Amino acid sequence: MSTDQVELSRRTKIALEAIKRSLGTESGEYGATLFAAHHLDELDQSYWRFHLKTDKPSPVQVIELLRLQSHNSDDDDDGLDTLDFALPGDVSNYMLSVEFDENGEVDEISMES
Secondary structure, three states, X not given: OOHHHHHHHHHHHHXXXXXXXXXXXXXXXXXXXXXXXXXXXXXXXXXXXXXXXXXXXXXXXXXXXOEEEEEEEOOOOOOOEEEXXXXXXXXXXXXXXXXXXXXXXXXXEEEEO
């Protein structure tokens, strides 16, 4: 595994942990909390049954389904990176975007379309 792949794996883990921690908090209101609530309201029970074996998952279960969709690095070498996470199966135009600062810390989590 290359150094870049190791760093991407590390940041993916950090991002997913930060998303889970923000769920249900004021800082997650327009990020993880909104994402989970929106998808619980909009997606059919068959989607949840297929992926989670339940008709009505918890917000945590929705967040645990997230998969890395894309990764963008700034070209100006300031260390900023953005990781985008989406639900499996191309079921939504929305994703959770996690931006890292120049120190490799999570700077922002937002719901994007």
